[in-house]
Amino acid sequence: MKRFFSHMALNVKMSLKDKSTLFWSFIYPILLLSLMAVAFSGIQSEQKSIAVAVEPGHPYADVLRQIDVLDVKDAEGDEALKLLRDKDVDGIYRADGVLLVRGKGMNETVLSEIGSELKKVGSVYASGRSLDFTRKYVERGDQEQGMLYVTLSASIGMFALYGYFSGISIVHHVQANLSSLAARLSTTPISRLSYVSAGLVSGVAMSSLQTIGLLLYLKWVWKVDYLADPVRTLLLVLTASFFGISIGLFIGASNRWSLKAKVPLGIALMLLLSAASGMMGPGFRLYVENNLPWLNRYNPVNMISRTIYRLNVLGSTKEFTENILIFVVAGLILCIVSIIFMRKRQFKSL
Amino acid sequence: MKVCAMKEVVKRYKEVVALNRFNFEINEGEIVGLLGPNGSGKSTAINCLLGLLSYDEGEVEVFGRRVSPDDMDTKQRIGFVPQDLSFFAELSVIDNIRYFAGLYEQNNVKRDEMVREAIAFVGLEKYTKFAAKKLSGGLKRRLNIACGIAHRPEFVMFDEPTVAVDAQSRNFILEGIKEMNRNGSTVLYTTHYLEEAQELCDRIVIMDEGRNMASGTLEELIDLVDPTEAVHLVLTHPSDAVLKLISNIPGVVDVTEENGKAVILLTPPGHRLSSLLEELKNNEIYYSSLYSELPTLNDVFLKLTGKALRD
Numbered sequence: 001m002k003r004f005f006s007h008m009a010l011n012v013k014m015s016l017k018d019k020s021t022l023f024w025s026f027i028y029p030i031l032l033l034s035l036m037a038v039a040f041s042g043i044q045s046e047q048k049s050i051a052v053a054v055e056p057g058h059p060y061a062d063v064l065r066q067i068d069v070l071d072v073k074d075a076e077g078d079e080a081l082k083l084l085r086d087k088d089v090d091g092i093y094r095a096d097g098v099l100l101v102r103g104k105g106m107n108e109t110v111l112s113e114i115g116s117e118l119k120k121v122g123s124v125y126a127s128g129r130s131l132d133f134t135r136k137y138v139e140r141g142d143q144e145q146g147m148l149y150v151t152l153s154a155s156i157g158m159f160a161l162y163g164y165f166s167g168i169s170i171v172h173h174v175q176a177n178l179s180s181l182a183a184r185l186s187t188t189p190i191s192r193l194s195y196v197s198a199g200l201v202s203g204v205a206m207s208s209l210q211t212i213g214l215l216l217y218l219k220w221v222w223k224v225d226y227l228a229d230p231v232r233t234l235l236l237v238l239t240a241s242f243f244g245i246s247i248g249l250f251i252g253a254s255n256r257w258s259l260k261a262k263v264p265l266g267i268a269l270m271l272l273l274s275a276a277s278g279m280m281g282p283g284f285r286l287y288v289e290n291n292l293p294w295l296n297r298y299n300p301v302n303m304i305s306r307t308i309y310r311l312n313v314l315g316s317t318k319e320f321t322e323n324i325l326i327f328v329v330a331g332l333i334l335c336i337v338s339i340i341f342m343r344k345r346q347f348k349s350l
Numbered sequence: 351m352k353v354c355a356m357k358e359v360v361k362r363y364k365e366v367v368a369l370n371r372f373n374f375e376i377n378e379g380e381i382v383g384l385l386g387p388n389g390s391g392k393s394t395a396i397n398c399l400l401g402l403l404s405y406d407e408g409e410v411e412v413f414g415r416r417v418s419p420d421d422m423d424t425k426q427r428i429g430f431v432p433q434d435l436s437f438f439a440e441l442s443v444i445d446n447i448r449y450f451a452g453l454y455e456q457n458n459v460k461r462d463e464m465v466r467e468a469i470a471f472v473g474l475e476k477y478t479k480f481a482a483k484k485l486s487g488g489l490k491r492r493l494n495i496a497c498g499i500a501h502r503p504e505f506v507m508f509d510e511p512t513v514a515v516d517a518q519s520r521n522f523i524l525e526g527i528k529e530m531n532r533n534g535s536t537v538l539y540t541t542h543y544l545e546e547a548q549e550l551c552d553r554i555v556i557m558d559e560g561r562n563m564a565s566g567t568l569e570e571l572i573d574l575v576d577p578t579e580a581v582h583l584v585l586t587h588p589s590d591a592v593l594k595l596i597s598n599i600p601g602v603v604d605v606t607e608e609n610g611k612a613v614i615l616l617t618p619p620g621h622r623l624s625s626l627l628e629e630l631k632n633n634e635i636y637y638s639s640l641y642s643e644l645p646t647l648n649d650v651f652l653k654l655t656g657k658a659l660r661d
Contacts, residue, residue, distance in 0.1 A: 002456050003452070003453070003456070006449065006452050010438070010441070010445075010449055013440075013441060013445065014438060014440050014441065017440040017441065017481070018440045176402050179436075180432055180433075180434035180435075180436045181436040181437070181438075183397075183402055183432065183436070184430060184432050184436040184497075184498075185453075186400075186401075186402060186419070187400045187401070187402065187425060187428065187430045188425060188450070188453040188454065189422040189425040189426050189453060189454060190453050344419040344420055345404075345419055346401060346402065346403055346404035346419055347402060347403060347404065348363075348403075348404055349363055349403070350397060350402060350403060
């Protein structure tokens with residue numbers, strides 16, 4: 001047990017003393033979320049003042065009227081065109097479904113996105129299941145949903161899996177054929193299980209602290225409350241961190257690629273999963289949900305972001321237990337397989 | 351008592367034979383040098399002894415037990431200083447040594463005493479709080495050693511610990527190893543620097559292409575290859591007659607001359623120089639300068655393998 005704590009202390013010290021780890025784990029997420037918050041809150045505020053004419057026969061006229069970011073004016077034909085020419089509105093949703101805008105700009109882009117999303121989602125939209133920024137009109141919630149929320153929750157989902165990097169680092173400390181340090185440690189009476197367990201516990205703790213820190217930062221600085229249900233959110237963050245580290249352990253132990261390959265692989269994978277979850281905007285997420293629904297159902301970033309959003313914005317525990325169980329069971333399986341890969345043995349080459 | 355033994359060990363990396371029926375053993379209290387050029391199989395041999403590498407044929411034993419990666423008792427008794435710097439770069443000097451010592455000793459008081467000793471041993475007292483990555487190359491080497499010997503191992507393996515080390519740190523390291531040996535540790539030292547092997551080792555094993563070419567003390571190895579001592583003279587009046595006189599001096603096996611510079615080969619080495627000088631004086635053969643070269647391990651290596659050690 002004493003050695004277990006000694007390994008834990010080592011891992012924590014290394015994390016705290018490594019400036020690049022500190023930057024990528026704590027500073028970079030805050031910077032990125034701040035940039036997103038600034039960018040998307042700007043869009044949100046502009047969206048609130050987007051005046052648009054909606055012709056009475058528009059198939060989603062009723063829905064459009066309910067969207068807060070739109071200032072809907074009922075007008076048709078020449079009257080609507082006059083409003084557009086006089087710059088009283090930024091666009092016209094015509095009865096035939098066509099969007100008419102005056103030029104190119106942020107407001108016109110938002111109108112276009114809303115229009116195209118409405119067309120894509122079609123009848124599914126009415127149930128509010130496919131487009132997050134319209135959810136509030138069909139599901140109960142006490143906070144406003146928007147691109148900001150989608151993007152931020154996807155980012156949180158990505159950062160919650162940052163334990164991946166701790167996972168591969170742990171493996172590269174104990175697998176003799178992966179680094180000279182690991183070879184050296186393998187000649188000592190070190191207990192691999194103890195080292196890996198200690199790394200896992202300290203990694204989960206560090207990763208969870210980082211994610212909770214981000215959530216607190218969002219709450220206090222940007223007034224985005226993803227801690228409305230703190231207990232369940234903490235549980236989600238802990239299990240997601242565990243899952244992130246277990247992926248790192250698995251990727252780290254299952255092959256002989258160098259860290260220079262495994263780190264970019266993790267970054268690329270996380271960016272892809274985060275994009276599918278809406279971090280780069282709702283378009284790609286919508287595409288994935290419409291064409292590859294299974295991917296986002298089991299996309300860990302999306303599982304985290306969706307559950308965080310549901311818990312704290314919608315007050316819903318839907319999929320919470322299921323997702324927690326998936327993270328724990330999948331994480332355990334990955335850990336066990338990784339430990340088998342990492343068992344003590346003599347290698348054919350170092 | 352044998353500390354370790356390798357018998358007829360064969361290790362192949364696909365088509366390459368790294369150890370070719372390699373035989374080798376170390377007795378308690380010895381400093382044994384494993385000397386060979388890069389790629390001769392030294393590190394492979396050490397990694398087999400450490401239980402890191404599998405091997406295809408033969409037997410490897412440490413402290414009389416077949417090497418196994420699960421043998422914690424044996425691991426407790428050995429130390430390893432790898433060629434590559436292998437410690438936690440972000441941690442301080444003292445944290446690194448404390449961590450490695452703690453892998454062997456759980457009692458904090460004893461462990462801290464070991465850490466103090468190891469720091470003093472490698473002369474890093476002034477740098478204990480420094481982050482390892484901030485140390486100079488030589489000091490990093492010293493830390494690399496401290497991490498491997500802090501637990502006072504009975505048997506320590508050094509894999510080329512002085513590569514890319516400045517002269518001062520190198521002397522420090524070599525003196526430290528001698529001191530460890532005086533304190534009871536058996537040492538296996540691999541190097542491709544023959545001067546180090548000559549200075550440090552009780553016994554030297556010459557290795558090439560995975561084979562044990564010869565082993566013994568420095569004198570035994572030199573005797574193996576029928577060596578000569580080369581005496582270089584600048585003759586005041588060189589002539590064929592003078593050369594003939596020299597060639598008739600007892601112990602001289604060969605004389606060559608070019609532009610007044612003669613090279614006289616004497617045998618046995620180290621015993622004939624004074625009689626040569628006496629004979630030169632008696633024969634009134636005059637010279638303006640003279641120096642003598644005793645045979646080295648490089649000569650032995652050259653004769654055994656047909657190539658110089660640093661080829």
